[in-house]
Amino acid sequence: MPTPLPTxxxxxxxxxxxxxxxxxxxxxxxxxxxxxxxxxxxDALAARLRAETGVRVDVxxxxxxxxxxxxxxxxxxxxxxxIEVLVNNAGASLAGGFLEQGPERVGQxxxxxxxxxxxxxxxxxxxxxxxxxxxxxxxxxxxxLAPEFAMAVYGATKAFVLxxxxxxxxxLGPRGVYVQAVLPxxxxxxxxxxxxxxxxALQGVMEVDELVDAALLGYDRREPVTIPPLPDEAQWTALExxxxxxxxxxxxxxxxxxxxxxx
Numbered sequence: 643m644p645t646p647l648p649t650x651x652x653x654x655x656x657x658x659x660x661x662x663x664x665x666x667x668x669x670x671x672x673x674x675x676x677x678x679x680x681x682x683x684x685d686a687l688a689a690r691l692r693a694e695t696g697v698r699v700d701v702x703x704x705x706x707x708x709x710x711x712x713x714x715x716x717x718x719x720x721x722x723x724x725i726e727v728l729v730n731n732a733g734a735s736l737a738g739g740f741l742e743q744g745p746e747r748v749g750q751x752x753x754x755x756x757x758x759x760x761x762x763x764x765x766x767x768x769x770x771x772x773x774x775x776x777x778x779x780x781x782x783x784x785x786x787l788a789p790e791f792a793m794a795v796y797g798a799t800k801a802f803v804l805x806x807x808x809x810x811x812x813x814l815g816p817r818g819v820y821v822q823a824v825l826p827x828x829x830x831x832x833x834x835x836x837x838x839x840x841x842x843a844l845q846g847v848m849e850v851d852e853l854v855d856a857a858l859l860g861y862d863r864r865e866p867v868t869i870p871p872l873p874d875e876a877q878w879t880a881l882e883x884x885x886x887x888x889x890x891x892x893x894x895x896x897x898x899x900x901x902x903x904x905x
Contacts, residue, residue, distance in 0.1 A: 647673070656679070685701055732759075740794045760806060785800050787801070
């Protein structure tokens with residue numbers, strides 16, 4: 643008998659990018675575990691995918707910014723031997739600028755966008771590394787490369803996702819585990835309405851299906867970083883090259899000359 647395909651756990655699966663990931667993996671023949679807050683939407687999506695593809699779809703309603711709910715998903719990742727692919731998609735943005743957002747909402751956003759994906763990856767990574775296979779897909783954003791957009795907390799969480807993904811790939815890649823960071827730009831999802839923005843007022847908005855299909859092409863190619871809206875791959879290569887060129891210069895016993903000359 644052929645080896646069964648691994649089960650895929652997708653967070654933020656009730657709509658948008660997560661729902662399309664669920665659809666695509668189901669049509670590839672993967673069983674699914676769908677995670678989001680909205681149980682009714684998850685049930686409707688699960689019923690459709692079961693009917694269309696015949697795969698097994700489990701639903702796990704959870705708010706990943708809640709520690710108890712997050713622990714439930716962590717346990718499923720650790721204990722379910724069939725789950726070998728994690729898609730860390732759940733995330734949110736905030737309305738207004740940093741001065742209007744307030745400490746509580748800032749903390750909640752960091753919990754959902756940064757703490758949750760890191761903890762979920764930590765729950766599944768030991769199992770994947772021991773088996774020498776599997777994948778972690780982290781949905782970031784080009785905003786993580788663009789402080790000029792003045793989305794301080796959201797952008798910082800997405801910068802975390804990128805760094806986290808690249809460092810995990812360095813550590814886990816040699817052990818057979820693939821880690822991918824996906825960096826969308828503006829994509830037509832409900833995140834805009836929830837953060838008080840009109841997506842129709844934006845230029846260059848990508849449709850969700852196109853975004854996920856491009857991301858999955860990068861997944862199949864085993865790209866460590868996939869940026870579907872970037873036309874010129876050489877720009878990313880140059881940025882990474884410039885960053886890496888600095889690394890040997892950081893190992894200095896003394897401050898650089900420009901910080902020692904007080905003239």
